[in-house]
Amino acid sequence: MTAEAKLSQRIEQLEARLRALEDAEAIRELKARYGELVDARYGPEGPKPAVELEPIARELAGLFTEDAVWDAGGRLGRCEGREAIYQRFLEPTLLASRHLFVKPRIRVEGDVAHATWDLLAPCTTPDGRPHWMAGVEEDEYARTPAGWLHRRMRLQPLFFEPRN
Numbered sequence: 001m002t003a004e005a006k007l008s009q010r011i012e013q014l015e016a017r018l019r020a021l022e023d024a025e026a027i028r029e030l031k032a033r034y035g036e037l038v039d040a041r042y043g044p045e046g047p048k049p050a051v052e053l054e055p056i057a058r059e060l061a062g063l064f065t066e067d068a069v070w071d072a073g074g075r076l077g078r079c080e081g082r083e084a085i086y087q088r089f090l091e092p093t094l095l096a097s098r099h100l101f102v103k104p105r106i107r108v109e110g111d112v113a114h115a116t117w118d119l120l121a122p123c124t125t126p127d128g129r130p131h132w133m134a135g136v137e138e139d140e141y142a143r144t145p146a147g148w149l150h151r152r153m154r155l156q157p158l159f160f161e162p163r164n
Helices: 003-040 050-061 082-089
Strands: 064-073 077-080 100-109 112-124 130-144 147-162
Touching: 003 050, 003 100, 003 112, 003 130, 003 147, 050 082, 064 082, 077 082, 112 147
Parallel strands: 064 147
Antiparallel strands: 064 077, 100 112, 112 130, 130 147
16 A cells, blocks of 8 residues: 555544544433423423423423424323424423433434433422433434434433432
């Protein structure tokens, strides 16, 4: 192999590695925005009024592909499709929440990516009781013309316990 061919091959390898890093960072940013918006549905007095919830729910739904599945399990439910996800986020089930996604493990494979996140969410139930919720989210993402979007989001709850 000529020196020029080796250099060309090395540049291609570096470009592929850089793209994978940039893709993983874009997915981290997507997840951060998701957490910000889910929590933005609540104000100091509980869920925000419908007029304020609507644009938040619309932006949240826009973080998902048209055929996405949002599955939070049992009491939180499952939605299929962007419109169903939008409708779900119009109706908060808590008085407050703070989603903390940690320990991301992101694998990019071309135009599809998979990630696992640990979730810790201090929250307040409708009866005013503070709780800790923890779980693991397993996500699938798709590269679209608009950038990376959630295709599947599945929460596996580990516990939902009162906090003191």
